[in-house]
Amino acid sequence: MPITKIFALRCPIEQSPLQLVDGSWRCENGHSYDVAKQGYVNLLPVQNKRSKDPGDSKAMVQARREFLEQGYYEPLAQVLADTVLAQGEQAVLDAGCGEGYYLRYLVEQAEQKGTDLSVAALDISKWAVQAAAKRDKRLSWMVASNNSIPLDDNSVDTLLCVFGFPVEAEFKRVLKPGGRLIMVDPAGDHLKELKAIIYSEIKTKSDNLPVNSEYWSLASEQRVTFKFELNNNDTIKNLLTMTPHLYRSSADGRERAGAISSLQLTADVWVRVFTLSA
Numbered sequence: 001m002p003i004t005k006i007f008a009l010r011c012p013i014e015q016s017p018l019q020l021v022d023g024s025w026r027c028e029n030g031h032s033y034d035v036a037k038q039g040y041v042n043l044l045p046v047q048n049k050r051s052k053d054p055g056d057s058k059a060m061v062q063a064r065r066e067f068l069e070q071g072y073y074e075p076l077a078q079v080l081a082d083t084v085l086a087q088g089e090q091a092v093l094d095a096g097c098g099e100g101y102y103l104r105y106l107v108e109q110a111e112q113k114g115t116d117l118s119v120a121a122l123d124i125s126k127w128a129v130q131a132a133a134k135r136d137k138r139l140s141w142m143v144a145s146n147n148s149i150p151l152d153d154n155s156v157d158t159l160l161c162v163f164g165f166p167v168e169a170e171f172k173r174v175l176k177p178g179g180r181l182i183m184v185d186p187a188g189d190h191l192k193e194l195k196a197i198i199y200s201e202i203k204t205k206s207d208n209l210p211v212n213s214e215y216w217s218l219a220s221e222q223r224v225t226f227k228f229e230l231n232n233n234d235t236i237k238n239l240l241t242m243t244p245h246l247y248r249s250s251a252d253g254r255e256r257a258g259a260i261s262s263l264q265l266t267a268d269v270w271v272r273v274f275t276l277s278a
Contacts, residue, residue, distance in 0.1 A: 004117070005021070006155065011029070012045050013043070014027055014031060016029060030145050039137035043143060043150040055125025063237070063239075065202070091119075091176075092106070096161055097132055098123060107136065120156075122144040148176050156175055191266065194239065217275050222272075236257060
């Protein structure tokens with residue numbers, strides 16, 4: 001089969017290699033992490049959590065799943081898949097996978113092309129990883145943080161960070177020499193029509209690179225822009241709920257969004273490929 005798991009996992013406490021034994025990942029120092037019935041492993045120790053339930057809430061994950069499954073962002077998913085698969089056989093880590101939409105799309109494209117992938121994915125939200133793991137148990141799904149990625153050094157050819165938070169030291173550590181960091185970030189016009197409704201003032205978004213150019217070289221960038229239309233308020237609410245705008249907007253702004261039944265929107269994002277600078 002062309003799609004396999006990445007097994008180069010390491011203990012989040014001792015950083016020693018983990019071995020899968022009788023349904024649990026175990027290290028030589030006695031730490032053990034059970035594989036949940038959904039097919040994921042929780043490698044986020046309590047002492048590394050900044051809150052009791054970090055990351056996206058169950059409601060945010062459900063809203064994102066319902067929205068993305070309707071295909072509104074498929075043009076972006078296609079560009080991301082094409083960018084990854086241009087390299088052929090590789091080991092891929094999705095660092096901040098959410099409920100897994102973009103990674104599942106990538107895997108489907110790889111299967112159609114017959115491209116071999118070894119795949120791991122992590123998110124700090126247990127709700128996101130639970131939802132993702134239910135859909136495809138062939139991948140290594142982990143509850144974990146980008147601040148402490150539970151993978152071996154130099155174990156990944158391509159690292160994805162889709163609308164996520166880069167931790168450059170950890171990204172550099174897990175990437176193989178010559179590996180790629182592929183980042184997806186909002187551009188200036190992303191969801192501008194929604195912002196005009198929920199905010200009294202729209203701040204201009206900087207197009208500065210999301211990582212330090214002293215350490216990373218920009219190999220390529222593509223600005224992906226397309227229009228889509230939402231035709232019911234439930235879908236508009238899902239879009240708002242799945243984004244940080246839900247918490248950044250005022251109560252009045254959310255009330256205005258709750259009163260509309262259709263909305264023409266612009267998706268506008270950067271897809272950038274970085275390599276480590278020499």
